[in-house]
Amino acid sequence: MQTVAFHSYRGGVGKTLLSVNTAVQLAKFGKKVCLVDFDLRAPSLQSYITSESVFSLDQNDFVSFTEFLIGKGSPEEVINPTKLENFYVVVSDIEILQNKSQTRSKLTQHGEGRILAKLFEFIRYCNSQEFEFLIIDCMPGVTYRSLDALVVSDKIMIITRPVKSEITGLGLVISECYSKLDDTKFYAIMNQIETIQDLKNQPNQMDLKIAQDNLKGIASTLKNNNLEIDILHSFRRVPFVTERIYVLLEDPHPFTKEIQEFCQKLISL
Amino acid sequence: MSKRKGQEIFEIPSEEDLAEYIHKGKKVIQHIEEGKTPIYFKPKRQHPKITFTIIFILVLSSSVIIMVPAMISIFSSINPSTNQTTTQTTYTTQTTIPSGEDPVTLSQSVNQLETFLYQFIPENYSNFAPFMENNSINTSKRITFQEILDFIWLLSQDRDSEWRDLGRNLLYTEYRIWENTSIETESLDLKAHSLRALLSYPQKEVPLIGTEKSSYENRCSLLWNSIKEAVDITSNTISFQENVSIRIADEQIIFLDILCAGTTHGELFNYNELQGYAKNILETLDEIITNINGIPEDFFSNLTEFNPIYSFKDQGHLFLALHALDHSFDLGSLAQSLIQRLDSFIWNYLTRVDWSCNSYYNNTSHKGSNVLASYDQGLMIRNHILMDRLSSANYTANTLRQKLSMSNGGYIISNIKNSSAYLIDQVQILVAFKELIELKNAHESTTGPSMASFWGLQPILIMIIGLSIKRLRERKRKR
Known part of the structure; x- marks a missing residue:
């Protein structure tokens, strides 16, 4: 089983959109996939999957992964099968964070490695159930919980956009965090990239220069460190892409095609 | 609009804490993979608020820590008859700390213990494990079947692959304990020891396939069914003897060990039943x-009458079992509460003047016998390690190592009271020493400046105190 974490320095870069679409597409390719919402701060997987009738999932049916992490329930209880063959989901909820302060601190702070141990227990269970891919949608940034997901993953997909502040953050997270994770493979995924064609059509020369500089900035940040981080895929900016599972659409969408291409690369890694 | 709690409260580690967390986190994973109870690590306080009082306490306590051993060593040199490590037979609270340079390092002790053990475990396992009696090897006696089972259980707890593999070989490939059909006709006590050994390696480490795997699983199921029948549902206890109202602590603990081991064999056991x-x-x-x-x-x-004699071995085993239970099951605060109480008991009453513990003691006075079994000291070291008490584990280990003796070309730890040495004792100590080395390494990679550099920090601390006093005075003036 491959445990693949989708991580980014900051939120809002398209992590969940990419991880959900990737997981569903992998399942459509016949791979047994479990998608885990480990963004405990802002879980959003539930809204993605319950809005798609193809999964036939009811919002009230879920046992929260957050509860499992604090010791309630077993791994099998939190894995929800869907109507889509080979596709399973694990959702989190934020309500538990508003309960007792003791529970909250267990989840939000160091936690003596207990949450990490629970997460690993869950992964071992998935392994025993012969899943081929475990896709973890991580919490962004460097918190103890995002570290947990990074520590247990075999491969980490670093999602980044060509924005100056994110390039600085990427450099920081590589030197402070990723460089300390031995035995883990890192791949960069650039999201919302302007194609050469798009750039050519850009009438404002200043914006054009900034866009080009930012692309170079990402490349040099990835290059100028001790880790080998290849750019696995660049997703082009597609107008009007919203929070949807595009790979389920009957009509081919440009984003679907990109996800399919990305999944092929992921399978062959 | 009220702010949602939990939105912005996820703690961000400092760069130093981050490296430590990853390092220790990987250890937790490694322990789980090996089927061991992970050693959870204590959180570091983030960005402590340094106040004058804290600095003062820091300087004062550091000075005390440095000065007390120095004074002890000065007085020891003045009065050579004072031996800090002499075993005292009467119970006193611990006031002294074993000090002085160790003749050998902990790693050397481990090497020597291993060398000794290898002598007794020939490749064909035909004659392994005679034991020492009066400092000579008694080859006429063999290890009993139950001792072999406990030996395997103990080896499975070793993180070192060689010893761990030895246990697995004995169980599945070389000695093939699992195949011993007579287990099913033995006493319930032996059945429990057998099942614990049979389950000591997690499902994924069982090297059996096909019909062998099915027979192994059948045997485990048969044993489990007969053992769980011995649970009395009114008293919630287990007894391996039929029709008796006396419950033996050791039997409860072995059953708890089986429950934990069962969770690593998901195909064989129902998790909810075990829980x-x-x-x-x-x-x-x-x-x-x-x-x-x-x-x-x-x-x-009926839980109203108790034997007044207590054994440290039970406390130590229960302590290990509780940690494993806390990790394996969702027991709410029950296991943690017992761990804390048992720990406080061991810490307050059972540690002797030389940081070792009595094998037996009386519950009313906590007065111990004069028997200090090496096995118990090994357990005590492991208990301290589980609570991340490095210095206490060190002291007990140092005391124990001073009892190490060379004998018959081997390096043994005899029972502290008498000169017998059992194979199982050596392995318990080996496991304890190895866990201690791991804990030391983990601490060394994370601790700050050593004590030696304390004096180098003194001028800085004095300067900080000076500045703090100055600021306090300035504040007073302003008022």
Whole structure:
């Protein structure tokens, strides 16, 4: 089983959109996939999957992964099968964070490695159930919980956009965090990239220069460190892409095609 | 608009803490993979608020820590008859700390122990494990079947692959304990020891396939069915002897070990069933331990009468089992509460002047016997390690290592009271020493400046104190 974490320095870069679409597409390719919402701060997987009738999932049916992490329930209880063959989901909820302060601190702070141990227990269970891919949608940034997901993953997909502040953050997270994770493979995924064609059509020369500089900035940040981080895929900016599972659409969408291409690369890694 | 709690409260580690967390986190994973109870690590306080009082306490306590051993060594040199490590037979609270340079390092002790053990474990396992008696090897006696089972259970707890593999080989490939059909006709006690050994390696480490795997699983199921029948649902205890009301602590603990080991064999056991038994037994133990803090050697099913004699071995084993239970099951605060109470008991009453513990003691006075079994000291070291108490584990280990003796070309730790040495004792100590080395390494990679550099920090600390006093005075003036 491959445990693949989708991580980014900051939120809002398209992590969940990419991880959900990737997981569903992998399942459509016949791979047994479990998608885990480990963004405990802002879980959003539930809204993605319950809005798609193809999964036939009811919002009230879920046992929260957050509860499992604090010791309630077993791994099998939190894995929800869907109507889509080979596709399973694990959702989190934020309500538990508003309960007792003791529970909250267990989840939000160091936690003596207990949450990490629970997460690993869950992964071992998935392994025993012969899943081929475990896709973890991580919490962004460097918190103890995002570290947990990074520590247990075999491969980490670093999602980044060509924005100056994110390039600085990427450099920081590589030197402070990723460089300390031995035995883990890192791949960069650039999201919302302007194609050469798009750039050519850009009438404002200043914006054009900034866009080009930012692309170079990402490349040099990835290059100028001790880790080998290849750019696995660049997703082009597609107008009007919203929070949807595009790979389920009957009509081919440009984003679907990109996800399919990305999944092929992921399978062959 | 009220701010949602939990939105912005996820703690961000400092760069130093981050490296430590990853390092220790990987250890937790490694322990789980090996089927061991992970050593959870204590959180570091983030960005402590340094106040004058804290600095003052820091300087004062550091000075005390440095000065006390120095004074002790000065007085020791003045009065050579004072031997800090002499074993005292009467119970006193610990006031001194074993000090002085160790003749050998902990790693050397481990090497020597291993060398000694290898002598007794020839490749064909035909004649392994005679034991020492009066400092000579008694080859006429063999290890009993139950000792082999406990030996395997202990080896499975070693993280070193070689020893761990030895246990697995004995169980599945070389000695093929699992195949011993007579297990099913033995006493319930031996069945329990057998099942614990049979389950000691997680499912994924069982090297059996096909019909062998099925026979192994059948044997485990048969044993499990007959053992769980011995659970008394009214008293929530187990007894391996038929029709008796006396409950033996050791039997409860072995059953708890089986429940934990069962969780690593998901195909064979129902997790909820195991958890139900664990909860029930712990609730009973909770009741017993409430009044007296330790667990008596035996007690009656009505929970009103206890044997006044207690064994450290039971406390130590229960402590290990509780940690494993806490990790394997969702027991709420039950296991943690027992761990804390038992730990406080061991810490307050059972540690002797030389940081070792009595093998037996009386519950009313906590007065111990004069027997200090090496096995118990090994257990005690492991208990300290589980609570991340490096210095206490060190002291007990140092005391124990001073009892190491060269004999017959081997390096043994004899029972402290008498000169017999059992194979199982050596392995318990080996496991304890190895865990201690791991804990030391983990601490060394994370601790700050050593004590030696304390004096180098003194001028800085004095300067900080000076500045703090100055600021306090300025504040007073402003007022």
